[in-house]
Amino acid sequence: MSQGNIESVLRETRTFAPPSPPPGAPWHISSIEEYRAKWKRSIEDPEGFWGEAAKGLHWFTPWSRVLEWNLPDAKWFVGGTTNICFNAVDRQVEAGLGGQAAIIWEGEPSGPAGPEVRRLTYADLQRETARLGSALKGLGVKKGEVVTIYMGMVPELAIAMLACARIGAVHSVIFGGFSSQAIVDRVLDAHSRVIITCDGAWRRGKVVPLKENVDAACSALKGQGHEVSAVVTLKRCGNAVTWTPGRDHDYAALTRGASETCPCAPMDSEDMLFLLYTSGSTGKPKGIVHTTGGYMVHMWLTSKHVFNLHPGAGQVFWCTADCGWVTGHSYIVYGILPNRVPSVMYEGAPNFPAEDRFWEIIARHKVTQFYTAPTAIRAFMKWGDQHPARHDLSSLQVLGSVGEPINPEAWMWYRRHIGRERCPIVDTWWQTETGGHMITPLPGATPTKPGSCTLPYFGVDAAIVDETGRELPHTTGGLLVIRKPWPSMLRGIHGDRQRYLDTYWSRVKGMYLAGDGAHRDKDGYFWIMGRIDDVINVSGHRLGTMEVESALVSHPAVAEAAVVGMPHEIKGTGIAAFVTLRPAHNPHDRAAAELLKKTLGEHVSREIGAIARPDMIRFTDVLPKTRSGKIMRRLLRAIASGEEKITQDTTTLEDFSILAKLREQDEA
Ligand code: WT7
Numbered sequence: 223m224s225q226g227n228i229e230s231v232l233r234e235t236r237t238f239a240p241p242s243p244p245p246g247a248p249w250h251i252s253s254i255e256e257y258r259a260k261w262k263r264s265i266e267d268p269e270g271f272w273g274e275a276a277k278g279l280h281w282f283t284p285w286s287r288v289l290e291w292n293l294p295d296a297k298w299f300v301g302g303t304t305n306i307c308f309n310a311v312d313r314q315v316e317a318g319l320g321g322q323a324a325i326i327w328e329g330e331p332s333g334p335a336g337p338e339v340r341r342l343t344y345a346d347l348q349r350e351t352a353r354l355g356s357a358l359k360g361l362g363v364k365k366g367e368v369v370t371i372y373m374g375m376v377p378e379l380a381i382a383m384l385a386c387a388r389i390g391a392v393h394s395v396i397f398g399g400f401s402s403q404a405i406v407d408r409v410l411d412a413h414s415r416v417i418i419t420c421d422g423a424w425r426r427g428k429v430v431p432l433k434e435n436v437d438a439a440c441s442a443l444k445g446q447g448h449e450v451s452a453v454v455t456l457k458r459c460g461n462a463v464t465w466t467p468g469r470d471h472d473y474a475a476l477t478r479g480a481s482e483t484c485p486c487a488p489m490d491s492e493d494m495l496f497l498l499y500t501s502g503s504t505g506k507p508k509g510i511v512h513t514t515g516g517y518m519v520h521m522w523l524t525s526k527h528v529f530n531l532h533p534g535a536g537q538v539f540w541c542t543a544d545c546g547w548v549t550g551h552s553y554i555v556y557g558i559l560p561n562r563v564p565s566v567m568y569e570g571a572p573n574f575p576a577e578d579r580f581w582e583i584i585a586r587h588k589v590t591q592f593y594t595a596p597t598a599i600r601a602f603m604k605w606g607d608q609h610p611a612r613h614d615l616s617s618l619q620v621l622g623s624v625g626e627p628i629n630p631e632a633w634m635w636y637r638r639h640i641g642r643e644r645c646p647i648v649d650t651w652w653q654t655e656t657g658g659h660m661i662t663p664l665p666g667a668t669p670t671k672p673g674s675c676t677l678p679y680f681g682v683d684a685a686i687v688d689e690t691g692r693e694l695p696h697t698t699g700g701l702l703v704i705r706k707p708w709p710s711m712l713r714g715i716h717g718d719r720q721r722y723l724d725t726y727w728s729r730v731k732g733m734y735l736a737g738d739g740a741h742r743d744k745d746g747y748f749w750i751m752g753r754i755d756d757v758i759n760v761s762g763h764r765l766g767t768m769e770v771e772s773a774l775v776s777h778p779a780v781a782e783a784a785v786v787g788m789p790h791e792i793k794g795t796g797i798a799a800f801v802t803l804r805p806a807h808n809p810h811d812r813a814a815a816e817l818l819k820k821t822l823g824e825h826v827s828r829e830i831g832a833i834a835r836p837d838m839i840r841f842t843d844v845l846p847k848t849r850s851g852k853i854m855r856r857l858l859r860a861i862a863s864g865e866e867k868i869t870q871d872t873t874t875l876e877d878f879s880i881l882a883k884l885r886e887q888d889e890a
Contacts (some may be wrong), residue, residue: 223303227688227700228739228765229765230766231493231834234673236665237671238646238669238670240670241645242667244590247530250664252666257668260680264680265681265706269288273275275519276515278522279309279518279522280784281299282303282305283303284301284302285302287510288300294723294726296707297491298519299368302488302490305488306489306495308388309560310384311324311559315344320344320348321345322343323341324342324559325340326339326567327341327376328586329585331570333567336812347381351385352483357680358385365390368413369382369393371417373423374398374404374423374430375545377567378420379395379567386496392493392496394414397849398423399430402435407641409443410443411715417454419455420456420459421455422459423451424458427575433461433464439540439604440453450469452470452471453466455470455471455473455501460485474503481808487700490514491515492513494511494512494513496551508718509715509716511549511714512713515709516708521560522557524658525553525558526621527680530591530619530666538563538590538591538617539564539589540591541558541594541622542714543593544850549624552657554572566583572602577602581609584615584618589618591619592618593622593623596851599636600629607639616642616644620645624649624652625851629674629772631772633672634672649670649673651675655726655736656712657711659677660704661677661748662677662679663677674749675750677748681709683704683706686701686742686748696742697744699764699766700740701736702735704734705732712726713763725737737754738753751767751768752766752768760796769834770783771783779803780802785855790837796837797837798836798837799840802845803840819839823835844885846858846880
């Protein structure tokens, strides 16, 4: 077996035909034949396909060429000028639709009268982005300069992003759950001098002290010779903050007095729109560079097709991600607003005040499109079916999943308990680097299979190859690559050309390496098998993490599972499984625990084969995850191999106490 190949052992045979369209919202693409014909055309003539698509948006000046491709550098809509804030906001106002809802925001705290809800229209967004844009200019922010945004999930976060886009500043949003050290690293890397923040952010009834973190970061930065010239603070939680005169500005006071005249700056299609830092599995975070025109077109079109958006049809779109991740950039703000469907923003946690908060929100706002992550879905499963069952979810039309491979059992649960067997599920595969959807079902066209992200989006030439770039036959696992440029592809890693070349363009010549292992089934459907760095080599069989984990999750006692390789005397590498159980299945004593471990081992053998049977199973209450919900398998690897000290970077870990807990269980 050649390097790069991965063996597939999971057998999933369930298929679901696309349902009939919701009333008043016909499917944009309504048959698999239509999808295939359109996809074929988009691959044969990408410039024709994307050029035509881009005409649906506003450009100040047209492009002269759709694509200029000098591997690995793409330029899209060359010479064209546009503004993404104009397309998201001003265009709707100019069309006389300024009074329509653009953002529906719900705060976390909830009193007897319910939670605080704010509805912002396109006219509101136009006024507020203009004011903040003027204020930023007043603070000396110039076109192309990086503004750092570190806020909770309040409407002003979206406004801050759009205001930057409006005046041609580049934004760098840092997730509000990150520490002050994360701010230091990112501000330094981006040479950013202006920070927009909040006094605090509500999270599970507590206040996260954002301004305090910014203050600490600014002092640390000063020590390193970097001066932050302005910090703009929105008062959200009313927690006490310290104030540095001259540097600190109150958001409300600053924008209240600012001019409402602040035209959208015509931006070159290839001007930078934002930087977004992604941790990667090791090393310092990478500042992923995204530019304006191609990103704008890709977000607008994927939002429309994948979620089946129709302006004026009463739809309400909700993506549960934080704007600190690319999912929030692309599918709360930049893809949704230009489609003129209101976008829901929720401030807080899914289990506050109770485990049914999300279902309450869907019922309250009559959400039609719901987009969330597998980690959340597995938590919902663990919390129990009774929570969604209590709520009216009949408004839902399309369900989405993103962030990790979704285990087939989680997919089935999502379909039954949230979609009530009516709604298609779009399992969208993409990355911070790809900007937008790459492999995904289209809800009215693609028959779906639980656990598969199905087929490539228009213009996306995805393939499974070995290290030499040779396409592998169907059902053989290998490296997931993209062979042609796409409009929203990253343009680089900020300040590190070599890392860009090494990470994405070196291992397989001439192709973009996604870093995921995957295979295609006999129908050509893509199945993501996990990150290639996590592949486990058992007696010469290279197994992806996803399939073994899904076999475990398909047992009724299991809520979530993570598998990693560990040293094994005979096999070289064995499989270690970390498993969280559903509450009703927690074993009472050691004997019961041993019995359940044996049962689970047999279950995996039966489901996918003896080769994948874990050599060690450990029950745990929690798994180490990043703040965006991805399991950090490299930490589990260190624990499973009995490493004395974790020497790796743990700054993105959600809960530091988890490592100690996992070790304690080791000794128990
Ligand atoms: C990695 C990208 C995509 C925006 C949020 C995460 C994994 C993402 C899926 C999916 C299987 C998925 C991949 C990918 N991933 N979506 N539908 N099925 N795996 O962005 O943090 O840049 O992570 O997330 O491993 O490479 P990101």
